[in-house]
Amino acid sequence: MSELPGDLLYTSEHEWLRREEDGSVTIGITDHAQTALGDLVYVELPEVGQDLDVGGEMAVVESVKAASDVYAPLAGSVVAVNEELTDDPEKINADPYGDGWIVRLQPSGDDGETMDPDAYQAFLDELDE
Amino acid sequence: MGLKTPLYSKHVEAGARIVDFGGWDMPLHYGSQIEEHHAVRTHAGAFDVSHMTVVDLQGEKATEFLRHLLANDVAKLKVQGKALYTAMLNHDGGVIDDLIVYFLEPTRFRLVVNSSTREKDVAWITEQAGAHLVDVTERPELAMIAVQGPKARELASVAIPSESREAALALKPFFGLETGDLFVARTGYTGEDGWEIVIPAADAESMWQAFLDAGIAPCGLGARDTLRLEAGMNLYGTDMDESSSPLESGLGWTIAWEPDDRDFIGREATARVRENKERQKFAGLLLEDRGVLRNHQRVVVDGIGDGEITSGGFSPTMQRSIALARLPAGNYLEAAVEVRGKLLAVSVVRPPFVRNGKTCIDL
Numbered sequence: 396m397s398e399l400p401g402d403l404l405y406t407s408e409h410e411w412l413r414r415e416e417d418g419s420v421t422i423g424i425t426d427h428a429q430t431a432l433g434d435l436v437y438v439e440l441p442e443v444g445q446d447l448d449v450g451g452e453m454a455v456v457e458s459v460k461a462a463s464d465v466y467a468p469l470a471g472s473v474v475a476v477n478e479e480l481t482d483d484p485e486k487i488n489a490d491p492y493g494d495g496w497i498v499r500l501q502p503s504g505d506d507g508e509t510m511d512p513d514a515y516q517a518f519l520d521e522l523d524e
Numbered sequence: 525m526g527l528k529t530p531l532y533s534k535h536v537e538a539g540a541r542i543v544d545f546g547g548w549d550m551p552l553h554y555g556s557q558i559e560e561h562h563a564v565r566t567h568a569g570a571f572d573v574s575h576m577t578v579v580d581l582q583g584e585k586a587t588e589f590l591r592h593l594l595a596n597d598v599a600k601l602k603v604q605g606k607a608l609y610t611a612m613l614n615h616d617g618g619v620i621d622d623l624i625v626y627f628l629e630p631t632r633f634r635l636v637v638n639s640s641t642r643e644k645d646v647a648w649i650t651e652q653a654g655a656h657l658v659d660v661t662e663r664p665e666l667a668m669i670a671v672q673g674p675k676a677r678e679l680a681s682v683a684i685p686s687e688s689r690e691a692a693l694a695l696k697p698f699f700g701l702e703t704g705d706l707f708v709a710r711t712g713y714t715g716e717d718g719w720e721i722v723i724p725a726a727d728a729e730s731m732w733q734a735f736l737d738a739g740i741a742p743c744g745l746g747a748r749d750t751l752r753l754e755a756g757m758n759l760y761g762t763d764m765d766e767s768s769s770p771l772e773s774g775l776g777w778t779i780a781w782e783p784d785d786r787d788f789i790g791r792e793a794t795a796r797v798r799e800n801k802e803r804q805k806f807a808g809l810l811l812e813d814r815g816v817l818r819n820h821q822r823v824v825v826d827g828i829g830d831g832e833i834t835s836g837g838f839s840p841t842m843q844r845s846i847a848l849a850r851l852p853a854g855n856y857l858e859a860a861v862e863v864r865g866k867l868l869a870v871s872v873v874r875p876p877f878v879r880n881g882k883t884c885i886d887l
Contacts, residue, residue: 459750459840462864
């Protein structure tokens with residue numbers, strides 16, 4: 396089991412969130428998620444400027460195995476997308492918490508439910524049982 | 525907990541991701557499905573296919589029986605060791621299974637059938653065999669390993685007992701060789717050169733390890749699926765089943781209509797489909813846009829009608845998405861596929877997409 400970065404928040408949909416100094420929030424999928432999906436071959440990104448509600452469809456990640464929706468973990472406006480994933484979706488496999496980030500949102504109010512690293516680890520442990 | 529092949533502990537030891545496949549605990553991949561795919565296209569890969577079912581047939585009337593049981597004609601097998609790919613149809617012309625039959629001796633044949641269809645296959649074959657006095661023997665005590673790729677035979681030959689090695693290396697494509705308990709055939713399911721090897725379960729671990737030691741990459745079912753899709757080879761249960769005619773599943777080339785008095789099971793029903801000019805066709809699709817084609821997506825042919833993807837996925841060799849699809853009759857080279865509410869442009873092409881490491885479709 397890999398270490399979970401301690402400075403991130405997590406969701407039950409296996410996404411991670413990092414609060415940036417400018418108030419925006421960077422979002423990606425966790426190591427658990429990329430392992431379960433297998434090699435990624437395609438990522439569909441939202442438009443910069445698009446407004447999303449909590450739970451709204453934010454991106455689609457497709458692996459050799461399946462397509463999986465990535466839902467907005469909080470309400471916000473898209474301020475940046477990781478364009479490099481268009482040509483190199485496997486960056487999500489190689490570095491899910493770094494180069495494999497997917498979207499950056501400027502929060503607009505509603506926060507979804509998140510977990511700290513310990514709570515997410517406990518959540519993963521329960522899934523394994 | 526599912527069924528386990530004799531190589532299960534080797535897969536776990538190698539860190540494989542294990543998934544359920546028709547009741548069997550099988551390796552999906554050992555780290556990266558795409559790297560395993562490329563290993564087979566450029567070098568060599570080994571697959572545990574021990575879940576597949578080996579059925580041996582013996583009897584004076586074995587040939588006569590198989591000419592009735594199978595849609596392709598075993599009378600084409602004139603030389604010992606020769607293999608034939610065929611569908612096994614029911615009386616309604618639906619595909620019970622696809623299989624390879626090997627001609628071992630004039631009164632003895634070996635069938636390799638799918639694992640997901642094992643029970644119904646064995647029951648069907650046994651039922652049909654009764655009248656022909658042919659012995660039907662399932663061989664669950666045997667393991668099966670496929671080594672595939674341009675370097676596969678050369679690298680794998682070190683693990684073949686020395687008394688059989690030279691003859692194994694001399695096998696022509698689609699021929700098999702039986703030496704005691706060992707059976708080596710120059711067949712496969714990837715579009716690359718290679719062998720499929722049947723050995724007693726007790727010998728499987730040491731042979732598998734010898735392959736890995738020779739530099740052959742262990743490959744899982746994930747890569748097996750993308751390789752066969754690129755090779756334009758059907759998968760039973762998705763591209764064909766009992767509800768579809770072989771003529772609407774890209775298997776027309778495997779139906780032996782001549783001689784016209786050969787009475788094979790499903791002949792009448794299939795002949796009726798053959799007369800129907802509106803029958804669906806089976807073709808390849810190449811996605812022009814970014815994205816990934818998936819099983820069951822709707823294909824829209826402008827002004828003609830709808831079809832359906834039977835197998836879709838991403839081709840690591842072409843770096844594009846490809847599919848096999850059942851499509852409305854007609855001549856057309858373009859269509860669209862509905863992916864999450866959007867229509868994406870596809871070219872209609874003739875498989876295979878990739879053979880012997882090279883792309884066969886204009887991109």
